[in-house]
Amino acid sequence: MRIADDPSCPECGEMETSFHFIAECPMYAMVRWELQGKDSFSVEDLANLSIGDILRITKETGRFQGRCRDTSKPVSQHGE
Numbered sequence: 001m002r003i004a005d006d007p008s009c010p011e012c013g014e015m016e017t018s019f020h021f022i023a024e025c026p027m028y029a030m031v032r033w034e035l036q037g038k039d040s041f042s043v044e045d046l047a048n049l050s051i052g053d054i055l056r057i058t059k060e061t062g063r064f065q066g067r068c069r070d071t072s073k074p075v076s077q078h079g080e
Contacts, residue, residue: 009021009025011025011027011028012025012026012027019043019046021061021063022041022046022049022054022057023040023041023042023043023045023046024040024041026039027061028057028061028063031056031057031060031061032057034060035053035056035057036049036053
């Protein structure tokens, strides 16, 4: 995994943290609005998000596109 030397968010320049990406970055406000009707999330909001919600945010922002395998297709087992 490549780790960026620059700790700032590539979208808005603020300090890049998991919380910033999911809850605060203004570039992703529309995704949060569509999911929960809020343009930013509090710590309490994050505690109420499901893993599916977090994965949806990640997918819809395209932020990590190309860094993870496609999980929308089933993985064959034992060479099937």
